[in-house]
Amino acid sequence: MSDSLKDRVREKLLRQRSEDGGRPVQEAEQGDQRLVAIDRDLAVLDQAAEGDKVIEELAAKYWVP
Template identity: 80%
Template sequence: MSDSLKDRVREKLLRQLAEDGGHPVQEAEGDDPRLVSIDADLAALEQAADGDVVVEELAAKYWVP
């Protein structure tokens, strides 16, 4: 397992999705703002390069050490 900040943030976001809904946002009932936010953050993370400020902002937002 890699220990890069981006990988740790991705792991945390995926864990949050599983804990909060357990299914993809597209299959969620209604428009749960928390699931939509996590999904958007995950998409932003995937577009970011390692060391990008977005990765650090998401790490702070989701309390990733």
């Protein structure tokens, strides 16, 4: 497991997506808002620099220690 909070959040989001259907949003049933939110949050995370406040917000949202 990585020590970076950003990496831990990414791992949690990918695990959550897998548990919620395992498919990218493009292949999910329409209206599956949970998968849409997870993919949107992954995109935000990818744009964030290490130490960005959004990483801490996503960690709190997804309960990442």
